Amino acid sequence: MIIGAHVGTSGGIAKSVERGAAMGAEAIQIFTHNPRQWRGIGLDDIAIEDAKKALEDEPTVTSIVTHVTYLVNLASPDPDIYERSRVSLACNLAAATAIAASGAVLHPGSHKGTGFESCTTRIVDGISWAFEHASDSHIVGEQLAYRVRVQGQVSTLLLENTAGAGGTVGRNFDELATLIEMLNANYPANRIRICLDTQHLWASGKDYTSIASADQIIDEFDQAIGLDKLECLHLNDSKVPCGAMRDRHANIGEGMIGQQGLAALLGHPRLSNLTAILEVPGDGHGPNRNQVDIAKQTLAQGIAIRAGLANDGNQQHD
Numbered sequence: 001m002i003i004g005a006h007v008g009t010s011g012g013i014a015k016s017v018e019r020g021a022a023m024g025a026e027a028i029q030i031f032t033h034n035p036r037q038w039r040g041i042g043l044d045d046i047a048i049e050d051a052k053k054a055l056e057d058e059p060t061v062t063s064i065v066t067h068v069t070y071l072v073n074l075a076s077p078d079p080d081i082y083e084r085s086r087v088s089l090a091c092n093l094a095a096a097t098a099i100a101a102s103g104a105v106l107h108p109g110s111h112k113g114t115g116f117e118s119c120t121t122r123i124v125d126g127i128s129w130a131f132e133h134a135s136d137s138h139i140v141g142e143q144l145a146y147r148v149r150v151q152g153q154v155s156t157l158l159l160e161n162t163a164g165a166g167g168t169v170g171r172n173f174d175e176l177a178t179l180i181e182m183l184n185a186n187y188p189a190n191r192i193r194i195c196l197d198t199q200h201l202w203a204s205g206k207d208y209t210s211i212a213s214a215d216q217i218i219d220e221f222d223q224a225i226g227l228d229k230l231e232c233l234h235l236n237d238s239k240v241p242c243g244a245m246r247d248r249h250a251n252i253g254e255g256m257i258g259q260q261g262l263a264a265l266l267g268h269p270r271l272s273n274l275t276a277i278l279e280v281p282g283d284g285h286g287p288n289r290n291q292v293d294i295a296k297q298t299l300a301q302g303i304a305i306r307a308g309l310a311n312d313g314n315q316q317h318d
């Protein structure tokens with residue numbers, strides 16, 4: 001497992017890569033757009049070249065994931081929000097593709113009380129529209145403050161599970177499975193994948209803090225969605241108890257899941273190829289070197305506990 005971190009983009013994407021490297025992150029997540037505004041940023045060809053060069057200069061940072069603008073809500077019953085959302089998603093996908101991101105993380109949205117069944121078609125149609133238009137240089141509108149010429153396949157889209165507050169979509173594995181199945185009818189399997197947030201998972205009612213419960217939840221994911229669809233984790237402790245259905249990230253080891261609880265999940269052998277990205281508060285400015293170090297220790301602890309259990313098992317057989 002690779003430990004990465006969400007980092008800021010002030011000064012450009014190349015600076016983000018440097019920030020990640022300085023804190024020991026092996027991957028970074030960035031916003032390519034202001035997360036709380038519809039308008040795009042001026043991501044031009046030079047910034048894209050800078051980003052590529054920065055990755056070459058900092059070989060310890062192996063990949064970039066982008067996070068789609070928070071305002072995007074393809075589940076919205078409001079036609080104006082929906083239209084802005086699909087254009088914004090197309091722009092976000094274009095930017096992710098331009099910088100060769102390994103994926104763009106999307107919150108599936110909130111249906112505002114109209115129910116999950118009422119919004120699945122809206123979400124699927126919106127994503128399909130965005131994929132088609134991400135490589136279309138004719139997307140026009142006030143939202144598009146830049147044009148990137150996107151070549152080749154548009155970036156992978158990563159649907160993130162939610163903590164379950166209000167009408168948020170993606171609160172359980174079944175909802176994510178439904179969306180993936182509907183989307184995969186239109187797209188080859190690997191275009192739409194999953195980003196699983198450890199805090200959201202916990203807040204949605206999944207307690208994975210023992211080896212047995214972590215194993216069970218990974219099995220449930222595998223049966224509902226398929227572990228081959230899991231691209232990355234968002235790695236966060238939780239300020240709220242299991243099942244509280246609130247999205248409240250805490251620093252690793254300072255929350256209600258705890259370092260040992262996260263270790264049980266992170267050490268799972270079937271997660272060993274994933275990237276886990278910290279989205280913790282740090283000391284108020286987001287992930288830092290201390291949190292990256294603690295995350296790496298937590299992972300090592302999880303692997304050691306499981307190796308110890310395996311060894312104990314062997315000794316019993318001897």
Ligand SMILES: [Zn+2]
Nearest residue numbers: 160197234279
């Ligand atoms: Zn997250």
Ligand SMILES: [Zn+2]
Nearest residue numbers: 197200247248
């Ligand atoms: Zn969150």
